Amino acid sequence: MTDGTAAIREHYGSAGLTERLKSALGSVAADGQPLTIDELAPLDQFHVRGMRSLAAMFGCNVTGVDLSPAFIDAAKYLTARSGLSGRVSFQPGDALQLPFEVAEFDVLFLQHVSMNIRDRAALYNEVARVLKPGGRLAIYDLVFRQGEVVYPVPWARDAFTSFLLSEPDTRTALEEAGFTPIVWRDDTEPALEWFKETMGGSPPNGLNLSVVMGPEMREMTLNLARNLREGRLGVLFAVLRRD
Numbered sequence: 001m002t003d004g005t006a007a008i009r010e011h012y013g014s015a016g017l018t019e020r021l022k023s024a025l026g027s028v029a030a031d032g033q034p035l036t037i038d039e040l041a042p043l044d045q046f047h048v049r050g051m052r053s054l055a056a057m058f059g060c061n062v063t064g065v066d067l068s069p070a071f072i073d074a075a076k077y078l079t080a081r082s083g084l085s086g087r088v089s090f091q092p093g094d095a096l097q098l099p100f101e102v103a104e105f106d107v108l109f110l111q112h113v114s115m116n117i118r119d120r121a122a123l124y125n126e127v128a129r130v131l132k133p134g135g136r137l138a139i140y141d142l143v144f145r146q147g148e149v150v151y152p153v154p155w156a157r158d159a160f161t162s163f164l165l166s167e168p169d170t171r172t173a174l175e176e177a178g179f180t181p182i183v184w185r186d187d188t189e190p191a192l193e194w195f196k197e198t199m200g201g202s203p204p205n206g207l208n209l210s211v212v213m214g215p216e217m218r219e220m221t222l223n224l225a226r227n228l229r230e231g232r233l234g235v236l237f238a239v240l241r242r243d
Contacts, residue, residue: 012066018077022077043212096122124176138220143164149162
């Protein structure tokens with residue numbers, strides 16, 4: 001990731017993040033006491049339609065990668081609080097130069113990742129490199145549709161670090177990298193329904209993603225919902241096989 005890397009890292013590089021999380025979670029349980037994934041969700045689920053908890057739901061081993069050291073530290077802390085450190089590990093890394101061997105993984109999941117990466121061909125080729133032949137790539141991502149995107153949004157404060165691709169161009173890039181679609185679905189309408197259900201309130205303990213991203217987070221989230229509602233963006237869910 002070379003285009004705007006420093007700005008992207010700064011966007012997610014919130015100083016003192018883990019300490020803020022510890023303080024905020026004090027309203028739920030004392031530091032060191034276990035927390036459920038549902039209790040942690042208001043602080044660690046950025047994604048449209050909410051919680052994705054692979055290790056807890058399916059009992060699999062998960063390795064997470066993030067460009068931001070602050071997010072890695074926070075992820076390790078939250079994972080320990082939820083009792084999942086034996087199944088889940090994290091390390092800092094660049095999605096275009098993953099710190100893994102060839103054909104190391106059975107499944108790879110990209111969830112709201114590619115919008116910060118200009119070189120989509122390099123991303124998908126790197127994913128193909130670390131997946132076993134016949135392995136699966138799951139994608140839950142935003143795609144460009146039409147018009148001008150309204151900023152700020154959760155992944156970018158302006159267009160400088162936002163690299164959205166249309167759905168047809170996304171499919172072409174994936175197929176050129178050696179992937180065959182198994183499931184290809186427009187999840188925009190379910191996403192909009194989710195926004196309707198969730199935007200009206202906040203958890204009773206007051207926890208929300210502003211603790212992580214700052215006071216702009218509500219505006220970012222409202223703008224994302226607006227971009228989906230007005231047809232500027234869409235939500236793509238896909239599962240593909242590595243040939």
